[in-house]
Amino acid sequence: MPETRFRHIADRLVSEYAELPPGTKVAGEHEIAERFGVGRAAARAAMQELQRRMLVRRIKGGGTYTAKRIDYMISADRAPSWSRTVRDAGAVPRSVVLSCDPLDLPHDVAVHLGRAPDEAGYRLRRRSFTDDLPASWGDEWVPVDVLPQLPTAIRHESSLHEILRQMAGASPERASSRASIEVASDEVAEGLECATGDPVWLVESVNRDAASGRLLCFTRRWIRADAMRVVFELGGSVPSADAPG
Amino acid sequence: MPETRFRHIADRLVSEYAELPPGTKVAGEHEIAERFGVGRAAARAAMQELQRRMLVRRIKGGGTYTAKRIDYMISADRAPSWSRTVRDAGAVPRSVVLSCDPLDLPHDVAVHLGRAPDEAGYRLRRRSFTDDLPASWGDEWVPVDVLPQLPTAIRHESSLHEILRQMAGASPERASSRASIEVASDEVAEGLECATGDPVWLVESVNRDAASGRLLCFTRRWIRADAMRVVFELGGSVPSADAPG
DNA sequence: GAGTGGTCTAGACCACTAC
DNA sequence: TAGTGGTCTAGACCACTCC
Structure with missing residues (x-):
């Protein structure tokens, strides 16, 4: 050394x-x-x-x-909610809606949601914070028929998870999820207020209603690696060393 | 910009x-x-x-x-094997055994394997390469009763996955797995032949026999982020954009 | 306006690798 | 031995933020 x-x-x-x-x-x-x-x-x-x-x-x-890194836990048995996940880690979550536009579902999004390409959807673009520091940025795609009133609802309640529960009567859970480390492009760096080339997480998830299995939304979210320590769990929570059993 | x-x-x-x-x-x-x-x-x-x-x-x-980053895919339906995973990504895998010592299972390892602390096990420490570039370093813990002949077997066949199949008659699969990005400590940096503070993956997995459900081994492996693009999949493979259906 | 981090020059010495 | 990346000096100007 x-x-x-x-x-x-x-x-x-x-x-x-x-x-x-x-x-x-x-x-x-x-x-x-x-x-x-x-x-x-x-x-x-x-x-x-x-x-x-x-x-x-x-x-x-x-x-x-x-700085302090917050644990962002992803597993099948945890709620797919930014607010919940951040709060569970002991930090204060906040989200700001950047845009919520009616757009046809792009090809790849439609595939994830089992829809035909060009079906009507909403693209909800948000920036999220932990303890008022920018930590996440990305899009949520919701088919219009799942939640027609999304644009008005999102003005009063910033948690999409809560809106889906209350207005669509759904219990969102992760159907599938995929995470990897990438290098921030100019666009992503701007969204996350970091430098181009910084290490960032890319998390893509499909959420469904726990009861009916109906696919609800597709999320493509970038997360600053210096803000969150993403932990991905497969096959149930791995018990940690200080919590045996 | x-x-x-x-x-x-x-x-x-x-x-x-x-x-x-x-x-x-x-x-x-x-x-x-x-x-x-x-x-x-x-x-x-x-x-x-x-x-x-x-x-x-x-x-x-x-x-x-x-340089080129290789995709390292982790999901429930993929074999928990370095060689397989690397080969699937189109690269040439290689592993070098650094040590294979009989040691009592540490507390945290015993918990993961559902064993009593201080039960007898082997700690298999290896460095792995992709296309002859150092990419991974870490330990595999195997209870002695699962594979008593491990120290001699590993001299002839470098794939633990293959040894478990052939000599223990097991079909290893992932029982649970956990991945996160960390910062290389001095020890990890030495094992990976990179600089202290470089971004590295920490992947911890428990493998079991697909038929009996018996827990076979616990793996704690560090992977260079510049060598592998670890992709973690939950709930089945998320279809990619260019492979719809 | 003062202070900050980001960029940049034109040098220098070193430990290390490859030949 | 020649070349490489790693470290370091002593300056400098800039864009930006905070007050």
Whole structure:
């Protein structure tokens, strides 16, 4: 293990920042360079190391802040709801509707929902936050006949899960889901307010009504890897080490 | 979108490298700096951008080479076998046994396997390759009574999946599995021959015999994110856009 | 306007790899 | 031994955010 300057600085800062609550503003590059008596390149390398380890969030012109990753659990027996999932992890969820347009279902979406291409649907585009930090961005596709009143309903209740329960009388559950790590394109980076090329999750899910099996919606959502630690569980929850049985 | 120098260089190189077969050696930092008439910092930023996008692999003192990510599919209906999974993705798998020691099952492993702590087991530690590039590293835990002859068998056949089939008469399948993205510790980085702090997958799985349901082994495996694009599927394969039906 | 992170120059030395 | 990527200095200008 090389004993480089920036690595030494990074390790120091890791232990210092570990005791700070998430969201605390910390020293900037210039200050770190001065404090440790190094050039800005070394100080910058140290800060970028912390960012790579997802321990801080850096905002151009704004500063550097301690960060916390939230667990986003995906499994067959958990509700397919952003609010529920985030709340279960101990954070505060929030969603903002960017658009809700009537559009024909694209080919790939129609396939996922077992519909004919060009059937009428709604594309609900939202940005979601954990503790008021942007964490997720993406589309929800709902066939019009599943929920004709979606555009008006979404103005009063931001949880699609709740709307489906209350207005469509459905109990949404995951029919299938697929997750992978990708690299943020320009469009995704803009939606997530991160940099192009940052690591992001792509989660695609099809939800159905638990009682009837009817397919309800298709979700294509990007999630910032520095905001959420997506954990995908197959075949029931794997018991964790500190919760035996 | 900012029109920075390094971004312009990176975009140029992306389109140039796209036509090269994986593993091709490409120009180094110094050469890029000269070619585009920029300082080394700009050239370096461009190369690091390509590395972040997982398009190249860089080896200290060795050079920069074009890279390719292999799909590693995990779902209930796929065989829990490294060789099979890699071969299915069109690459050549290889595994090297680092150690195979008789050890008491640690607490957490015993819990996963439904055993009492401190029962006798084997810890099989291996490094695995795709197209001769290090891609995975981790442990397989097998209770001794499942496969007493494992240490000798693994000397002749590198696939644990095959050994379980042939010598234990079992048909291994995934009982449960759990995947997340983590940041490489020093130990993991050494096992994967990557840098500390690089993004890596952690995949933990419990495998059972399809016929009897008997739990066979527990796997804790780290996978380089730049080598494999892990895709996790829940509730059956989600049909892809170009394979409707 | 002050401070921040992002970009960039023109050098330098080093450890490492390949030959 | 030549070339590579990794680290580092001591400056600089910029766009951006916060106040």
